[in-house]
Amino acid sequence: MALMSLRTPRRQAPTAAELGPHYKWIALSNTTLGLLIATINSSIVLIALPDIFKGINLNPLKPENTSYLLWMMTGFLVVTAVLVVSFGRLGDMFGRARMYNIGFLIFTVSSVFLAITWFDGTAAALWLIGWRVVQGIGGAFLMANSSAILTDAFPPEQRGLALGINGVAAIGGSFLGLLIGGVLAPINWHLIFLVSVPFGLVGTVWAYLKLHDTGVRRKSTMDWWGNLTFGLGLVGILVGITYAIAPYKDSQMAWGRPFVLFCLIGGAALLVVFAVVETRVANPLFDLSLFNNSSFLFGNIANFAANIGRGGLQFILIIWLQGIWLPQHGYDYSRTPLWAGIYMVPITIGFLLTAPVSGMLSDRLGTKYFTTIGSLITAGTFFALIAIPVDFAYPVFAIILLINGVGMGLFMSPNRAEVMNSLPAHARGSGAGMMTTFQNAAMVLSIGVFFSLLIAGLSTHLPAALQGGLTANGVSASSASEVSNLPTVAVLFAAFLGYNPVKELLGGQINGLPASAQENLTGLKFFPHLISEPFADGLNAAFTFAIVCCLIAAIASLFTGKDRAQTLRSPHTETVGEELVAASAGLSVGVDVERTETDQPRRT
Secondary structure, eight states, X not given: OHHHHHHSOOOSSOOTTTTOTTHHHHHHHHHHHHHHHHHHHHHHHHHHHHXXXXXXXXXXXXXXXXXXXXHHHHHHHHHHHHHHHHHHHHHHHHOHHHHHHHHHHHHHHHHHHHHTOOOOHHHHHHHHHHHHHHHHHHHHHHHHHHHHHHHHHSOGGGHHHHHHHHHHHHHHHHHHHHHHHHHHTTTOTTXXXXXXXXHHHXXXXXXXXXXXXXXOOOOOOOOHHHHHHHHHHHXXXXXXXXXXXXXXXXXXXXXXXXXXXXXXXXXXXXXXHHHHHHTTSSSOSSOGGGGGSHHHHHHHHHHHHHHHHHHTHHHHHHHHIIIIIHHHTTOOGGGHHHHHHHHTHHHHHHHHHHHHHHHHHHHHHOSHHHHHHHHHHHHHHHHHHHHSOSSOOHHHHHHHHHHHHHHHHHHHHHHHHHHHHTSOGGGHHHHHHHHHHHHHHHHHHHHHHHHHHHHHHHHHHHHHHHHHHHHHXXXXXXXXXXXXXXXXXXXXXXXXXXXXXXHHHHGGGGGXXXXXXXXXXXXXXXXXXXXXXXXXXXXXXXXXXXXXXXXXXXXXHTTSSOSSOOOOOOTTSOOHHHHHHHHHHTOOOOOOEEEOTTSOEEEO
8 A cells, every 4th residue: 555655646736726715715815925024115115214223323414314214215115116026927937925935024124124124324224224124025025926826826817806915915004004104113122023023923834834836837947047137137227216306416307317328228238138138038027928918918007107107106295294284284304204105095994995996896897997997097186186275174185195095906906817817827936026026116116206206396496495485584695595405315315204394404593593593494384384385396296297198008908808708607606795604604515526627626
């Protein structure tokens, strides 16, 4: 008997059906946890930056420290954008669950090292940036393989629901991070990193014990030339965009700086080389043939455009709330980071209400109309944000944010389902990585574009407004001229970090002014009133750009899928509700399963 068992060939991996009807819900819950903590950590630092820099005794507004601030803001996104395709490809080759498990472990270890930062100054800044990069590597493993794991585990008629719930974690986490960071950072900034550790430990052990590789693996060699040219090219472009929003010599921005031009032009040239390489290697990193599928092509165009349109929204809203609206309504600058996170909650609520439902309905009705209507709704909310005054009535603002979240929810889940359903089984990891690369690269590009448009709008009128406002309150003409000619980005960063902008800009000069002038200049009314009109100009330019991007996403969405997808459920397939009840009750649902040519379970 033992001899017979020794001779019996052992299968490399069980199928999703062999693991039982509950396995897909295990996969969904674990990948949702992974994406949730990854995206929370992508934004939690944004709202906690004032406390982090105060905690390490470093002033981020000094010109020599600007690079630390920029990399703390965008480093995580840059790393994930560059690595997700490669890590998705590794998942296709060596197992998606295995790569996902590695990501959870790296993410958890890096969170521990971030939380135990014990020194200060530039050394602490470099330590934090370095471990944020490592954390981004773990996040890239999680993001690259979670969608592929779900696509392997769920039948086609339920993928929209699964990816919708997963998408709630991906987008909702980025806004929850603002709220969590705002609560924890004032207590102790170390807590914003420490909070991830217990969830990371649970997720790592849970993934190791429960997740299995159920998809098709394709043994192949790694496309090293493709990885090298793609990685260096994308890093060059994203680094160039990151440094372009910093001031350079007498310019408000550094788009003409030689280093920035070298990064942008060199990065673009390397991506052209990458495209040529991919047509000549046997196992390309980017399978360009996937773009022959209209759903994959136009789905990713829509995904890229939508994320450029909304990627910088968080930053714009934070600056709007922290620098202008909250102080005007009596909130001290030290309290504005927390309240900015609270007042942005309606976006998360709108997204939570629609993302799972739109994903589930798109399984039955097709994705095209959900993604198109969602993009148009989002574009409409940007029109509304342009129309309201800078000192808005909050109920109106909250309704606009809620509808914006609804639009994003209608778009995101069906779009992900459309792209993932268009992929052959052997390419789901790399295809999901490509989709995530477009998404994360668009986010960094969006931040650069939004900041650039804001700075361009502000720099037209802000210097004159500062000059007049300061001299009217007793500041000497020479000092007022010096302050008014400071880079506009310094004003934006001061507002973004929740500092008192005028106090930071004047520095020690303010001590020589009369007490009444000091009180007026550093009060909660002077700066918000001063900046409101120039800020509105930049705001209009940024949101107009967002509208154009959303309209492009809507048009691209029209070319995906069919007018109305035929239902994929057979008469004997249980509903999602029945399966959820069965899974939660621990019941077994008996189905016969046969393997299809794509290695997916098919109910008969």
